Amino acid sequence: MELALVGGSLRPGSVSERVLRACADLAAEHGARSTVLTAEDLDLPLYRPGSPHRAARELLSALRRADGVIIATPTYHGGVSGLLKNALDYVEDLAGDTPAYLDGRVVGTVAVGWSEHGAATAVAELRTAVLCLRGWVTPMAVTVNSVPLSTLDGLAADAALRSDARLMRRLEILVGQVVDFAGTRLVTAV
Numbered sequence: 023m024e025l026a027l028v029g030g031s032l033r034p035g036s037v038s039e040r041v042l043r044a045c046a047d048l049a050a051e052h053g054a055r056s057t058v059l060t061a062e063d064l065d066l067p068l069y070r071p072g073s074p075h076r077a078a079r080e081l082l083s084a085l086r087r088a089d090g091v092i093i094a095t096p097t098y099h100g101g102v103s104g105l106l107k108n109a110l111d112y113v114e115d116l117a118g119d120t121p122a123y124l125d126g127r128v129v130g131t132v133a134v135g136w137s138e139h140g141a142a143t144a145v146a147e148l149r150t151a152v153l154c155l156r157g158w159v160t161p162m163a164v165t166v167n168s169v170p171l172s173t174l175d176g177l178a179a180d181a182a183l184r185s186d187a188r189l190m191r192r193l194e195i196l197v198g199q200v201v202d203f204a205g206t207r208l209v210t211a212v
């Protein structure tokens with residue numbers, strides 16, 4: 023089973039990217055292979071219909087291959103970051119596919135903010151965008167408070183994230199739903 027994990031920010035030490043990598047490790051425990059596309063991979067020109075960009079082609083090809091998807095966004099001003107929203111706009115180029123857009127693909131959503139509460143509006147906006155792209159959103163969505171990790175350096179931040187039992191349990195449920203639903207996928211991409 024193939025998953026595409028998409029998200030993160032251009033900020034060094036991005037917590038949404040750390041969360042995605044934790045999700046990749048959880049998915050591997052289920053035997054799923056993940057392609058992780060982080061913010062550097064999503065640093066695309068503003069979407070312009072009909073003008074494919076190399077990095078955009080890689081994003082679309084990972085989504086085409088994927089049985090399931092997990093998207094993690096930073097919360098910017100109550101919503102999805104511009105970088106991630108722009109990347110999602112490129113999914114418009116899957117309109118002519120069969121199935122179109124993200125149809126038939128289960129999509130788990132995560133938002134990271136200065137509080138779990140602060141990230142709630144961003145995860146709701148992300149879920150709406152995924153539904154508009156015909157993605158099958160999982161019942162579980164996860165919001166993450168990045169403040170406890172913000173003063174830690176790389177390894178310490180990863181260790182703190184992965185030792186937060188409550189957060190890891192919620193990510194396990196999210197990844198479990200993506201893997202389970204992807205395994206029962208009814209629509210086969212062509």
Ligand SMILES: Cc1cc2nc3c(=O)[nH]c(=O)nc-3n(C[C@H](O)[C@H](O)[C@H](O)COP(=O)(O)O)c2cc1C
Nearest residue numbers: 031033036037038096097098099100135136140168
């Ligand atoms: C431009 C900007 C706007 C932000 N707006 C919000 C916000 O409205 N609510 C919130 O909870 N956090 C907000 N934050 C905090 C970020 O969501 C937080 O730093 C998060 O960790 C960013 O994700 P990252 O660690 O992957 O870069 C904002 C941060 C920036 C830089």
